[in-house]
Amino acid sequence: MDLRRLTVLRELERRGSLARTAEALHLTPSAVSQQITALAREFGAPLTEREGRGVRLTGQARILLGHAEAIAAQLERARADLAAYGSGGRGQVTIGCFGSGILGLVPPALRALAERLPHVRVDVVEAEPPDAFTALDGGRLDVVVAVDFAAAPPHTDRRYSRTDLLTDILDVAVPEDHPLAARDRVPLRELAAAPWIVGAAESCCGAVARAVCAAAGFTPDIRHPVNDWGALIALVEAGAGVALVPRLVRPLYARRRLAVRPVAGEPPSRNAFAAVRAGAEGDPVLGAVREQLHTAAAELAEAG
Structure with a gap:
């Protein structure tokens, strides 16, 4: 059994398409398809089936992946045992x-x-x-x-x-002259009409910020899609909008001219x-x- 082919199958499960799998593994879609075909031939079972314009894994493929996980874990245990032997790793x-x-x-x-x-x-x-x-x-x-x-x-x-x-709490960052800067805690819903500075939707912080705003009952008006925390803090300081900032980045805003306040109610976190x-x-x-x-x-x- 070629474990590299199992890696391709596992990635296809994660990504959901041959093209995205190929991109993630730095292969061509044709190479991904060939690896899956060879693995199916090796085990004598169909591993994918057509679904619209794409493919999905068969039940046999999911059974195989379950065994692959056990094999991969056992190999890692062998590596760990070898690392623990003698000099310490x-x-x-x-x-x-x-x-x-x-x-x-x-x-x-x-x-x-x-x-x-x-x-x-x-x-x-x-x-x-x-x-x-x-x-x-x-x-x-x-x-x-x-x-x-x-x-x-x-x-x-x-x-x-x-x-x-850890549980990383998110606070609200607003410009220092913002009407809500004087509050001890800020109801998130009161910022529904404000311009927002939020990371890309596929990023962890961008996804979490969107989910937090949705839970508060609104979709943020994202004027500035920015992933870099230093740039985000600078935009808030300049009065360009408001943002949710994790306490992990506190060193970036500790001495900046902006107000960072807890969210009223149950604090959002990740x-x-x-x-x-x-x-x-x-x-x-x-x-x-x-x-x-x-x-x-x-x-x-x-x-x-």
Whole structure:
């Protein structure tokens, strides 16, 4: 059994089309189709069927993926056991993390890891779901730090072992002369008519912000689709609009000329977590990385 072909099948399940699968894996659609055809021939079962102008996985394909998850997890356990034997493990770890997590969560973990594991090189890549988990599946990332939203895998996904890190609360940022800047807490609905500064819909922060506004009973008037937190803060400071900002990016706005206020009622938030491939839990270096991320998150939560 060629495990690379199973990776293609798994990615097709995630992406839902040959074209998107090819783009994610840096292949051509024809190459993806050939890999799936070869895998179907190897197992003697149809793995895809036509659905409109695209394809979907068959029941046989989903059964095969269930077994593939178990095989992948067992291979990861073997790697972890080998890493734990003798000298204590790998010499390099690559962490994929969402942007605001790199700003507020990862640096204290890196400092602690430099003292704890001075022989290990730790690289950080900005990445979000679903691409982050495609890279984790392919071995290009060893740890993913992400937030729960539509593009992230569900808690029940057996391909990953996850550790919840923290609940990151979102506050409202308004210009310092805004009428609501004097409030201790801001009812989100009162900003329904304001111009908004929000990240792209496919980004974790953009998706969460849209969902929070929808839960408050309105669709935001997004005048400035901006993903960079520094640029977003600068636009709020300039009076260009209002925004939801996570407390993870507090260092960016602590001394800026704008007002950041809690949302009235139940505060909106997002859940941040760390994930490794299922079976890699016993890897001593990855265990240390997850432990230091959890410690950094606990310290942030305690600081409020």
